[in-house]
Amino acid sequence: MKKLVRLPEAELSVMRAVWRLEAPVPTGAIRSRLERERPWNLSALQTLLSRLAERGYLSVGKEGRQNVYTPLVSEGEYLAFENAPFLEGRGLPGLVTALYDSRSIGREDLEELRAFLDEAMGKEGGT
Amino acid sequence: MKKLVRLPEAELSVMRAVWRLEAPVPTGAIRSRLERERPWNLSALQTLLSRLAERGYLSVGKEGRQNVYTPLVSEGEYLAFENAPFLEGRGLPGLVTALYDSRSIGREDLEELRAFLDEAMGKEGGT
DNA sequence: GCCTCACTCCTACAAATGTATGTTTTTATA
DNA sequence: TATAAAAACATACATTTGTAGGAGTGAGGC
Numbered sequence: 425m426k427k428l429v430r431l432p433e434a435e436l437s438v439m440r441a442v443w444r445l446e447a448p449v450p451t452g453a454i455r456s457r458l459e460r461e462r463p464w465n466l467s468a469l470q471t472l473l474s475r476l477a478e479r480g481y482l483s484v485g486k487e488g489r490q491n492v493y494t495p496l497v498s499e500g501e502y503l504a505f506e507n508a509p510f511l512e513g514r515g516l517p518g519l520v521t522a523l524y525d526s527r528s529i530g531r532e533d534l535e536e537l538r539a540f541l542d543e544a545m546g547k548e549g550g551t
Numbered sequence: 552m553k554k555l556v557r558l559p560e561a562e563l564s565v566m567r568a569v570w571r572l573e574a575p576v577p578t579g580a581i582r583s584r585l586e587r588e589r590p591w592n593l594s595a596l597q598t599l600l601s602r603l604a605e606r607g608y609l610s611v612g613k614e615g616r617q618n619v620y621t622p623l624v625s626e627g628e629y630l631a632f633e634n635a636p637f638l639e640g641r642g643l644p645g646l647v648t649a650l651y652d653s654r655s656i657g658r659e660d661l662e663e664l665r666a667f668l669d670e671a672m673g674k675e676g677g678t
Numbered sequence: 679g680c681c682t683c684a685c686t687c688c689t690a691c692a693a694a695t696g697t698a699t700g701t702t703t704t705t706a707t708a
Numbered sequence: 709t710a711t712a713a714a715a716a717c718a719t720a721c722a723t724t725t726g727t728a729g730g731a732g733t734g735a736g737g738c
Contacts (some may be wrong), residue, residue: 430560432725440636451685468727470686475725489734490685503637503646504655509567510630516650516660517667519630520643528631531672533643538668540644545661559695578715593715595697601717602695616704617715 428497428505429479437462438472439481443499448485448492553624555632556606564589565599566608570626575612575619 431439441457442449455469464472473493476482482493504511510519520537523529558566568584569576582596591599600620603609609620631638637646647664650656 432559433557434726444640464726465728466685467687467729471727472725474687498649498653499637500649500651500653500655503634504650504653506633507630510626511656513571516647516656516664520664520667521671522625522627523631523634523643524627526625526627526631528627528635529638529643534668534672537643537647538665538672540647541661541665541668544648545658545665561696591696592698594699594717597716598697599695 426480426497426501428502430506431476431479431481431502434462435472435476435479435481438469438476439495439497439502440499442482442493442495447494448487449494450487450490450492452490454493553607553628555624555629557633558603558606558608558629561589562599562603562606562608565596565603566622566624566629567626569609569620569622574621575614576621577614577617577619579617581620 437458438454441454445453445457451466451470451473454473455464455466458464458469473482473484473491477484477493481495481497483496485492485494507519510522514522520529520534524534564585565581568581572580572584578593578597578600581600582591582593585591585596600609600611600618604611604620608622608624610623612619612621634646637649641649647656647661651661
């Protein structure tokens with residue numbers, strides 16, 4: 425398991441964009457994906473991309489003369505990493521409970537989740 | 552709903568400690584709670600606490616001579632806030648799937664979660 | 679061939695964050 | 709009562725993060 429580091433806000437936004445695009449992703453695609461949310465100056469974005477590469481979150485390749493980026497850390501891995509302190513203390517049910525209690529998710533979400541689990545695991549729940 | 556801001560690493564560790572203690576929490580209690588993980592210099596910790604108060608994450612009171620802190624944002628609210636971009640895109644099942652696919656949680660965790668949901672909502676799941 | 683576009687890469691710098699020192703005030707106590 | 713322990717509070721400063729400017733370079737249009 426890679427040694428992850430908590431990403432600063434701006435870099436995390438960039439990663440989220442990359443995760444949602446088809447790798448390898450050219451800079452321009454990332455830029456347009458983010459233009460509503462964070463209309464960065466091109467150089468600013470490039471700085472963030474290289475920092476992400478330094479940190480081992482992205483690999484950089486070339487497609488012609490353009491840089492293309494591929495995530496080296498999946499969104500799930502990162503999510504697990506960020507939520508680890510909570511998950512360790514209280515487990516997945518604890519997480520769901522906390523979200524529910526703070527009204528961040530509702531009863532429908534729980535229903536949906538249960539249906540999803542039943543579907544994914546089969547109703548038997550064998551080992 | 553308060554306007555939350557993503558906390559920097561150090562401040563977040565402090566919040567996690569506060570969340571796990573009984574409010575209102577005196578500085579010393581936070582300090583000892585964190586001494587393994589982040590053995591901060593007392594002033595360093597005090598700086599972080601006042602920054603958290605400025606940001607509206609903690610309220611500060613006095614208990615005799617000492618400062619005592621009370622969270623103004625619950626752990627669940629914060630969790631929801633941090634995971635919001637993911638949850639909006641993919642919902643709770645998506646989150647669980649991402650964790651599972653990245654092997655951050657295992658099949659037992661899913662079993663446990665399902666059992667928990669069955670318990671919490673009743674097996675019928677009617678609305 | 680020359681210009682413009684679209685990028686890359688290097689450099690810079692203000693603001694935010696992480697960590698510590700020094701000073702003062704309390705309270706407890708040898 | 710002099711001394712030490714505990715903590716507040718102000719201040720400082722190195723490092724990291726956020727954002728941008730500018731120089732260089734291949735590609736396509738004219």
